[in-house]
Structures are given as C-alpha cells and as structure tokens.
Amino acid sequence: MNAPVDVSFFARAAKPLTSYRPYWAKRFGTAKFLPTTRQEMEQLGWDSCDVVLVTGDAYVDHPSFGMAVIGRVLEAQGFRVGIIAQPDWQSADAFKALGKPNLFWGVTAGNMDSMINRYTADRKIRSDDAYTPGDVAGKRPDRAAIVYSQRCREAFKDVPLVLGGIEGSLRRIAHYDYWSDKVRRSIVVDSKCDLLLYGNAERALVEVAHRLAAREPVESITDVRGTAFVRRASEDGWFEIDSTTVDEPGRVEPHINPYQTTSEQAAAQGASCSKEDAAPAEVMGPSCGTGKNTPARRQYDSPLVAGVEEGDAVQPIQFVANPALRSKLKAPPRDHSVIRLPSYEQVKSDPILYAHANRVLHLETNPGNARALVQAHGEGTTARDVWINPPPIPLTTAEMDYVFDLPYARSPHPRYADENGSHDGATKIPAWEMIRFSVNIMRGCFGGCTFCSITEHEGRIIQSRSEDSIIQEIEDIRDKVSGFTGTISDLGGPTANMYRLGCRTPEIEAACRKPSCVYPGICQNLTTNHDPLIKIYRRGRALKGIKKILIGSGLRYDLAVQSPEYVRELVQHHVGGYLKIAPEHTEQGPLTKMMKPGIGSYDKFKRMFEQFSEEAGKKQFLIPYFIAAHPGTSDEDMMNLAIWLKKNGFRADQVQTFYPSPMATATAMYHSGRNTLKRVRRSMLSEDESVDIVRGEKRRRLHKAFLRYHDPNNWPLLREALKAMGRSDLIGNGKQHLIPTFQPVTDGTYQSARRKNSTAPAKPLARPQAVAAGGRQAQPVKGQLLTQHTGLPPRAGTGSKPAGRPGNGRPMAGASRPGTGKR
Numbered sequence: 001m002n003a004p005v006d007v008s009f010f011a012r013a014a015k016p017l018t019s020y021r022p023y024w025a026k027r028f029g030t031a032k033f034l035p036t037t038r039q040e041m042e043q044l045g046w047d048s049c050d051v052v053l054v055t056g057d058a059y060v061d062h063p064s065f066g067m068a069v070i071g072r073v074l075e076a077q078g079f080r081v082g083i084i085a086q087p088d089w090q091s092a093d094a095f096k097a098l099g100k101p102n103l104f105w106g107v108t109a110g111n112m113d114s115m116i117n118r119y120t121a122d123r124k125i126r127s128d129d130a131y132t133p134g135d136v137a138g139k140r141p142d143r144a145a146i147v148y149s150q151r152c153r154e155a156f157k158d159v160p161l162v163l164g165g166i167e168g169s170l171r172r173i174a175h176y177d178y179w180s181d182k183v184r185r186s187i188v189v190d191s192k193c194d195l196l197l198y199g200n201a202e203r204a205l206v207e208v209a210h211r212l213a214a215r216e217p218v219e220s221i222t223d224v225r226g227t228a229f230v231r232r233a234s235e236d237g238w239f240e241i242d243s244t245t246v247d248e249p250g251r252v253e254p255h256i257n258p259y260q261t262t263s264e265q266a267a268a269q270g271a272s273c274s275k276e277d278a279a280p281a282e283v284m285g286p287s288c289g290t291g292k293n294t295p296a297r298r299q300y301d302s303p304l305v306a307g308v309e310e311g312d313a314v315q316p317i318q319f320v321a322n323p324a325l326r327s328k329l330k331a332p333p334r335d336h337s338v339i340r341l342p343s344y345e346q347v348k349s350d351p352i353l354y355a356h357a358n359r360v361l362h363l364e365t366n367p368g369n370a371r372a373l374v375q376a377h378g379e380g381t382t383a384r385d386v387w388i389n390p391p392p393i394p395l396t397t398a399e400m401d402y403v404f405d406l407p408y409a410r411s412p413h414p415r416y417a418d419e420n421g422s423h424d425g426a427t428k429i430p431a432w433e434m435i436r437f438s439v440n441i442m443r444g445c446f447g448g449c450t451f452c453s454i455t456e457h458e459g460r461i462i463q464s465r466s467e468d469s470i471i472q473e474i475e476d477i478r479d480k481v482s483g484f485t486g487t488i489s490d491l492g493g494p495t496a497n498m499y500r501l502g503c504r505t506p507e508i509e510a511a512c513r514k515p516s517c518v519y520p521g522i523c524q525n526l527t528t529n530h531d532p533l534i535k536i537y538r539r540g541r542a543l544k545g546i547k548k549i550l551i552g553s554g555l556r557y558d559l560a561v562q563s564p565e566y567v568r569e570l571v572q573h574h575v576g577g578y579l580k581i582a583p584e585h586t587e588q589g590p591l592t593k594m595m596k597p598g599i600g601s602y603d604k605f606k607r608m609f610e611q612f613s614e615e616a617g618k619k620q621f622l623i624p625y626f627i628a629a630h631p632g633t634s635d636e637d638m639m640n641l642a643i644w645l646k647k648n649g650f651r652a653d654q655v656q657t658f659y660p661s662p663m664a665t666a667t668a669m670y671h672s673g674r675n676t677l678k679r680v681r682r683s684m685l686s687e688d689e690s691v692d693i694v695r696g697e698k699r700r701r702l703h704k705a706f707l708r709y710h711d712p713n714n715w716p717l718l719r720e721a722l723k724a725m726g727r728s729d730l731i732g733n734g735k736q737h738l739i740p741t742f743q744p745v746t747d748g749t750y751q752s753a754r755r756k757n758s759t760a761p762a763k764p765l766a767r768p769q770a771v772a773a774g775g776r777q778a779q780p781v782k783g784q785l786l787t788q789h790t791g792l793p794p795r796a797g798t799g800s801k802p803a804g805r806p807g808n809g810r811p812m813a814g815a816s817r818p819g820t821g822k823r
Contacts, residue, residue: 014203014393017402020210023078025050033061033413034071034083037097041082049082050074051209052101054148055165056110056117056140057131057431058416059085061409064435066111066165072406073202074209079103085413086132086139089147092154101159103212105152106205107193108165109144111431113661115179118142121657122700123179130430133416142179143167149191160218161193162208169198169457170662172228172388173361173375174344176354176671178660183348183671186386188228189377194218196228199392200443200458202403225367226392230377230384238372239332244342246356246680256363258448258515258595258677262523265514334371338387339364343376355672356680362665365455367391368510394444394461401469404440410481424483437481438490438552439473441465441536445494446501446526447556448516448595449584450665450677451630451658454494460517461509464500467536471543478545486546491536491574492553497560499533501526515665515677518558519595528559530566537569550576557581557605558597564608571612575620579609582625585637586644593632593669593691595677599644624650628703629694630658631669635725638706642738643730645709652707657700669693712746715739 028045035041036059041049051074055067063069071081080102087094110117110131118126118137128135141147145167152161171187188196195218197204204226211221222229234240257265266272339360341347347354357375364370370390377384395403411423412432418425423432445452446460470491477484493499503509503517504525517526541549551574560567571579583602585591591598606622613620626641645652660667668676669691674684684690694700702721705714718739722730730738 015207017073017202017206017395017399020077020206023050023210023213025080026078028080030075030407033409034059034068034075034081035098036083036085036413036415038099041098044080046080048080048100048102049098050079050102050213051104051106052082052084052098053106053108054084054087054095054152055108056086056114056144056148057112058133058429059083059413060429060432061411061413062432062435063404063406063408064111064438064440065432067108068408069403069406070106070164070201070205072408073206073403076402076406077206077209079209079213087148087151089141089144089151092151095148095151095155100156103209104160104162104194104218105149105156107145107148107152107161107163107191109148109167110140110165113167113170114140114142114144116659116661119179121659122697128430130434133412133427133429135428135430143190145171145187146191149193153192160195160212161191162195162197162205163187163191163193164197164201164205166453166457168193168196170453170664172196172198173341173357173373173386173663174347174354174377175662176660176667177662178667178670183344183354185344185377186228186375188230188386189384194229195221195224197226198228198388198457199226200395200463201226201392202395202399203392222387223389225389228386228388231387232384234385235338235387237336239337240374241337241339241371243339243356243360244346244353246352246682256513256515259520259592261521262512262514262525334369335390338372338374341373341375345376345379351672352674352680352682355668355674355676358663358665358668359676359680361663362456362515362676363513365391365460366510366513367393367459367461369513391459394459394463397464397466400443400463400465404465404473405469410436410476435490437477437484437488438492439470439477439488440493441470441491442493442499445498446517447495448514448519450593450595450669451627451661453661453664455515456663458494462498462500462502467532467539470536471539474540474543474546474549478543486548488540488546488549490552491540491549492551494553496551496553496555497530497533497566497570498556499536501528501559503527516595518556519597522558522562528562530560530563534563534566534569537574541573548576549574551579555579555581557583558601561601561604561608567605567608568612568615571609571620572616572618575613575618578621578623580623580625581605584625584627585630585633586641587633587637589637589692590627590630590633593666593675593677594627594630625656626652626707628655628657628707629700631666631691631693632675633694633703634692635699635702635721638703639722639725639727639730639738642706642709645707646738651710655704655707657704658694709738712744715743 031044033040034053035044035046035049041047053067053071057065057067059067061068061072067083067085071083074081082098082101084095084097087097112131117129117131117140120126125137127137129137129139132139145163145165149161149163152159168187168191171184173186174183175186176182177184184190187193195208197208204224207224208221208227212218221227222231222235260268263272341357341360342350342353347357361373364373367390372390373388375386375388377386412429414421416427416429417423418427423429441464443463444458444461445454446462448455448460474488477488478486490496503512504527508525512525514523517523522528537549540546551570555570560570581602583599584594584596586599588598602624609620609622626645628638658666658670660670665676668674670693673691673693674680675689675691678684678689681689694703702717705711705717705721708714709718719731722728722738731741733740733742
C-alpha cells in the first residue's frame, strides 16, 4: 500500500507560492522579528509598512501561530509587514502606531475564537487567556474581529481591509451564535471588510497582496478561491442553483448519507468505487465520481424526483422530464455554478432552513468539486449578497516546506521579556510554552467529527511536510531554542497519525463529497499506511541530542489499529507515561451524531496499547476524553457512560462540555433539533432524525455530573436524577454502586484542573510518591483511581474515598494546540 502522491489532482490549477515576482521592498531583507513599533521600523530602514497585521494574540514568531505564518509568508514575497498585537481597542489611536499601510490591513482575532477564548461552555467569563503574557484575561474584546475592523476603518478608512483567522473563517455565512442564542449575520457584513479569507489563507493572501500591489482595486478581486465578499448585483456568466427551500421537488443533487460507506453508496446506485469492478470512467461511484451512472450525471439525465431516504413507507409523486428534452439536460459547469442559500432573514426565523443551509455548506467543502455559495442579507434597497468562493486549493508538500522553513525566531517578541530577558517568568505565554518544543508536520483532518470545525477551516485534504523539512525543524529546536533539554513535546498536528494519508487516486479525492473518510467505517479508497510516519519517528529520535520525542496531538485510534507496527512504535518509544485519545462517548446514540466510531475500536486499541507497553516493560496509561451534553445524548446515555468510567477505574478530572462553535454540524443540530447528517425535511420526526438537545443549566450540569460521578458536590444531583430514572439500584455503598448513600460536608466549589494538577489532597502521606526517570510518576498504589486530566496517579492522599475538596476541570474548547482548532 503506497502513500498518496504529493501533488493532488486539483493542485494543478493553483499557482505555486514561489512563482510570484518578489515585491520591490524585498531589498530590505529579513527582520529578526516583524516590527511592532515605529522605532523598530526605523531600525530596519522602513518609512512605512506595506501591510499591517492586527491580531488578538501576543506576537509569538512561531509557525504554530497563524499571524506569524502570514507575516513571514508576506515578508518572503517582498512586502514590509508590521504587527499590532493585542491593541487597546477603546480608540483608534493604537491602530495608528505603525502609520498608514500602503496596501491593506490584515485583521484576525487570533488563534482562538475570541468568544470561546473568553467564555466557558456555561457562558461564564474565563479568568485566564493562554495567548496573553502572564495568562492574563481581558486583553481582547468580545467578537474581536469585528471590533478590530471597526477601529482600522476609523484609523485609515480608505485602506483595504482583509479579514482572516478562525473567527472569520467560521462565521462566513449567517451562523448560530451560542452566546446570544440567535442567528447572526455573516461576519463579512458585520465587519464591513473588503475581503474575508477563510481557511489556511497563504495561497489566497499572496495572490491578493500582489494584485493590490499592482494597483488593482480591491472591489475587482472577486475570483480568488477561499475568499468571501459582499456584492449587490448578480454575476454574469454564472448558473444559479436555487437551494432556498426544502421539501420541494426540483433539480437537486443527491445528499450524501454519512451512515453508509463509499462502497455501499456505490452499490445502492448500481456503480462501484473499485477499479477492479468498474471502468476507469466510472471508478468513483455515487459520491466519488462523474461516470455515466453516477448521481452527478444522473441529476440531469434521469427523471427529476423529490428524493426520500431509503426505507420511507410512502413514496412521493415522481416528476418526469419530457423525454424529448433529456439530451438537452446537461449539467452546468461546476466552476461557474453558484448555490443560493436561504437568506439571512430566512435562516434567522426558521431553524429548519438554517439546518438546510448548514448542510449544503458542509457538502461544498471539497476543493475539487465545491461550488460557490451566495446568501442574501437584507431586503429591498438594503439587500446585499454575501458571495463565498470555493475553498482554497491545498498546499503541496513543497509549498508546506516553503511556509514552515521560513526564518521564524521561534520565540515571543522581546517586548514580552521579563527583567531577566526571559519569557519563563511572570510574562510567560502559556500557549507558546505548550508548543515551544513541538513540530507541526501536517494540516487538515478527514475525520469529520460534527462537534469540530477543523474541516471547515483547514479542510479535509491532508497537507503534509516533507521528511527533510521536519527533521530540519527538530534540529533547529535543538540548536537554537533556549531551554531545550532534549525532549520534543509533540510531532503532530490536528491529528497525530494522519500524516500523508489520503485517497488512493487523486481523481477520487477531487470528486468525493462524503463528510468523513473514516465514518461509519474506513473508506476502501483511503490509504492507512503509517510507514512514512514510522520512518520520521525513527529518524527523529536517532538525531544527536534528542532524548525523547513525545506525541501530544490527538490520535485517531481507529486508523492506528490498521498498522500494529505503528502502535508498537508509538507505545514503546513516544508515550511519556500516558497517551490522550478521544472516544468521546460509549453509547451509540450520541456517537452517531458525532460521527465517531464505537467504543469497540477503543477497546481494540487499548488491548494493543497494553500489550506493547508490557513488551517494553513500561507501565503506561491510556487516557480517554469524553464530551457531556452533546446533541443526541440522553440522560441514560450519560448514566451508562458513568457506569463505564467507574467500571474501568477512571476519574474525569477535566470535563469537556459540548460547546456549540459557529458553523459546526453539531451546532446546527443544537439550534434546529434535527439531524443534519440526513436530508433536511420539515417532517423529521423519527428518533434518528430529530435530535435530543441538552439545553438548560440544570440538565447540562447533570450530564457533566455523570462524568464526575466521584465528586461529592455532584452526589445530591445524581441521586435525584437516578431516582427519577428508576435506577435507585445504583445508589449504595458497595463497589457495584455508582454513588454512595452518605453525603459528606462539601463547599460546592468548582476548581479548574488547569491550575490544579488533580484533586486536592485531604492530608499528606508519610511517603510521598516519587517521580520515576523519564518524567513518569511511579506506579499507583493498589486501589487508587487514575485521573483523566493527567492520566497519572492522583496526588498523595487521593484514594478511592472522597476527598474534602474535589477539583474539577474547565472545558478547553477552541484550540488547545495553537493553530489546530482541536481540543
């Protein structure tokens, strides 16, 4: 089984990043740090900046921070780039610090959505900000992208404004806003930006910068992929597909059923996805091709019908086209087709239409076949269309190397240093500390988890760096980064083991429309060869001065078990005592709404993990993460999960409660109460179509309490719920019971696991646990339970009996690893 080729099928149409003629200002050379003040500009010999970037994060010149990447890419193209980091947004004065940009403003809220950064899943204000020196909260405003855009306009109103980052990317259409509990307009309208760049924006930004430098008006730049903008008039030469309603027959594309594999989709249509079973022109089947017998073609040369899901008892009336016109029904070219979504006013007042619009958007995410989208905002004379071009073409391996090999300083700007010139004291930036000794080897994720927005931002096409580029960065960390002790903290990305994985053929990759390559099972066209990753692991740890390479990114265990050699390599050499994975739940109901594999896959990986750990003579722990209150989760589901946790000896120290982030599929379920993984209809009343939504503070607290069944503060709530559910048999003082009958005195506190490593000790032990060599603690005392937050034995004094003041964890929504969007 060979790894997919580096150059994707649809990358041929993209202009390489290195093919542009450098801007004249390249003569100024490379800056050690991009300037943040006028004084720094003068030291570089600049009289002005061509581009000024505004960000809500502290300026860390590291490839895991999006603004540093954008700045260095533009610098490599010859532009003079300045950065205004975490400005005072109360007035426009701070935005004038570097003077008027010659070309454009570049605005982003930062690596994290500003609302997720500031508020917990319970809408409570956080007390810290990992992207700010000293972990200080309050250094950026709510909806920072909009506020910064307004201040940029006030500072220099005639300068083009380009908006980017994850906050803008996930709000490019009308979206449900969890914090205000309503549907908000596209951020393109609210920010009044000239262009929105969504997704990984290097390719689009380089093209836009050079076209603006050539004095092309920003209003005429409407043909760049990965951009969104406002227009008032329809575009000539485009075929508009009306998708503003549901339950109406017409010329519609078949909706992909995520609960079927690609081969099952093909078999249902009398086609095949196997090269052995089909002619080359028909290889791609119903969701991965354009052969004569595929829906993409049948849409125009078969009878027009209001489609229904398989198994419906009543079949609708069929509307048959005039046979004499069949030869004239040809598909309009996809690159000149635009789908009109329901307007903002429609989706704001109708959750069903919102669900429909969200589903259409998710079907148009593959750069190989996605069509443009348009959504009206306003009515009458105020009507405007938000036009969204297809997603950007992914970077090739050579382009990924180009981006990551740029001369990053790999540290925070000197302005954040303490009195000793260090970044390890009171001014330490936690997000930088986390990725300080880590290497990002790839982008994208084809998992399709509904609660995650990585696909909508980075795309599902995996973009991988070359082996030499990765090794070079490891050597740079070893030789240039202060404080390095020989341990690489992570070698991964959004998902640690998707490096160089992809479709067997570029044609299938460019034509597929399935939302996930691994659900409900691993697609037969997906390569699962982990050999390139194994080779990097072995080569990296063989480098002189490298003592250990750990894997800190999330692991897709259903892919890992396809390569036992990879699991052996990972477990025996790259686990620092514990490994975090995310089965998210044990029950099939919520798992189908998450598009996650069953708990059986976790059990299989666990057996392999324990086997290889034993072979290596190591005592290591597997730490599963779970989500509470996800759409489709019943109280019984959470009860069964709590029983599973106790049976397997886990105490969840850090709890993740579902956070409805903008544009995620699960957020559409949360808002509409419908399963948007199926075709959206108004009569979605079956158990599989309507979704149980966990709303209200009390029920969300209950679901979280089930995950923390061991916390005495939660016992009164759990006793009440178990009695109401008819499960009083789980209340008692035996090992078979979930919670005890007695209630100790508690203070009701809720302590952050990020600030406290685990549950506070009730009393010190005479013999504190020693720390074993290699950064792993000693084996736990018999009878003690492992904590989920660290995966290591609890602190001294925390056995199976309740402690005086149990701790708890804060949901880490958004992105715990900078730039990934992954928990």
